[in-house]
Amino acid sequence: MKKKINLQFLIMSVTAIILTLVISTLVSYEVLKDEVMEDLHTYARVLVETGAFSDMDHISYDAKEDGLRVTVIAEDGSVEYDSNANASDMDNHEKRPEIEAAIESGEGSTIRRSSTLERSMFYYAVRLDNGNVLRVAKESDNVLSIMSSTFPLLLGLAVVLFAVGALFSHLLTKSIVAPVEQMANDMDHLESIRVYKELRPFITTIQKQHEDIRKNADMRQEFTANVSHELKTPLTSISGYSELIESGMATDEDVVRFAGEIHQNANRLLTLINDIIRLSELDVSTQEVVYEQLDLYAMAEKCVDMLQVNAENHDVTLQLSGKSAYVNANREMMNELLYNLCDNAIRYNKKGGRVDVSVEETDTEVVLSVKDTGIGISKEHQERIFERFYRVDRSRSKLTGGTGLGLAIVKHIVAQHHANLELESEKDAGTQIRVRFLK
Template identity: 30%
Template structure:
């Protein structure tokens, strides 16, 4: 804007100066031309009067100088006298404009321009009494010639004026633009600026208020979006078509195991595995894609969806979820299904085989009772397995009865040991119960199964002549149940898996011992049902100790604690 004002002022000054010079020169030229014509007319009249009085001798005696040319023309048009040329060499002048006018009316004037010498000749003729004509001619410079004469001073003046105009234009343009440059666009003040800018500044104020409201709304939306995404357990990534991250919450960084990351980097900076790449590229191609990504902390499910705009993909949205527990549960489910199928198939196969032998008469009459006992034993094993599966399923699905009764654990332990008395005698294991009477609130059925399975295992996996001891004690707000035996013990590398369903440390040894393989899993879920903890300590060849801690006041059951 400053440049435009500057150039406009300079242009106006130069054009104004040139126009002024031309007009002044033209006026001066017009005035000088009038003066020159008047002088020629006066000279013609004076000379004509002198010739009337003195005759031709006046012309011969008088020196007219070089400023004017005097010519005397006879009535027929022939030149009688001329100050510049030989009269005989001159042609007839009767056709000349000023001569013709003088013959007719007594006086005549004319002017002729010569482009060669850029001069104008002014002529005036006066008729004498004898019919001859005196003509006086004077030379006057043309306007072009006058301008050419004034060219040098005009250029000097023009240069001086241009320099002055440059300085003035520079100062004026800066002064004009300064108030505009000093306008505070955020808070424009109308009264302190040009009145002509008032409509613009008012509109600017209105736009500023509107933009400010929109920015506040946008900031609020961003904060709300950030708060929502940061509170998500799932990871969220939004990237543009070049896979540059536009937004990314902290859960995504945590789940992908990314270290330092700033928005504006490529999404591959979060994870550069082939599986992750293929998933993102499929989404970028317009197809929703899912994959399971394995990281150091577990397994992540990645769902990448394209963000479509009419007929093109303008970005992708990626969700990341921690499915480690889900995958583990799925693995456990498959293993459980496989194990259940195997455990059910074994006794059924035995029962089917014996029944087939009995049906085909392949069993002697004396052995029928023995084969019948085997069928009963395998059927009992099936029943126990099904009962354990049902109990475990109820605990898993939180379908166990929500009993909140007062249970005296010492008396409950006595009942359990009494039920296992025959088993202990057959194995040659001595049982004992010690401690104090402590009551808690909970489910008597579930706690009975917990104690029964711990004690039953302590007897089954004990050595002949060994011992099993149960101790009931308590600390503030918690009761401690300790079941210890002097049996085979469990190697340390297997201690972390003994609570898994159907897991057996020594399958060859366990196959000789009756059991479903679900006892300790039921113990674990029964303890968790009561918001307690269970741990195992064992030394191979010396025995095993199970320690259960339960809160005395049973808290409200959390449904999620029944799912494993």
């Protein structure tokens, strides 16, 4: 970026130098032209007043001494006298622009190439009292010749200006890029870096992204540690029980009991691995999610029917209320959402408790509600309940077989469907989770 900015400044400097030199040359030429014309006007008036060309037979003025060319033209355009050429050999000058203007208005001037001398000339003509026209001329260099004569000076000036421009360009580029380089080298202390106000929104965005990246990195690190811990526990149990059986130290009754423990921990391990895989798929899924119009009430009804046996085993009453309501959603994700919410409500309930599932529809949204009369969640835990592997009561989670990933999966699915998730809970009084789907 620094090289690009520096190059752009140098291009601007070169362009400015060239334009300045060209404009200066043109302005100088205009000033020169005005001065020469003013000089010719003065010479002509002096010659008229002194009567140097009143008598063509006795001309006393030598125009060459002043570097001039003097020509006298008769009324019919014929040349009577020319200080630089033979008058008899010259063409009729009646149609020369300065002669026409002098005959009509008394004076005329022009800059053109002389057909007689083949040179660029300044001309000034004035009409005499006898009707003749006195013309005074001076050779003029054109713009290119002026530039060529001053080229060494202009080139030296351009080099100096370019060097100064390059120096200032480097310093200016360095000062512009300095805050960005500081930010790149010290992302943790962006607030202490003095930058332009135009960069403040950019810095705010960078800070937020940096914090998000660091937060995600911490979450991934914590997730990895939790996964290792969660996998290690059932694997340790399986390894321990199988080792006792393998060594022959266990009795026949112990073998049956150990086999049951191994089976239970293997199932817990499979459930945990499946939840981890599903959560990873939701995190980085590159597959296109297929949405369709689904009857959320009908899906909730199937989920409640499927979990009735599980609810009875936990001595929990599971009921559904509401009416048909359609949402634009992914079928597999909706099944997971319903299952995880209902399963959690059953697992963390009390003996003889209830789980009420309802689906309601308003003009603007469809609301899924799962309410239980379970152990509830205290205020300090409610903000973190949807984090991965976060458990309010780890001992109870171990007894119920919970993985600590169910609500994390729910949160991902809700975010995927741009819905809103609400939690109301009170310790020992139950929990209610609502998912609001916009229509």
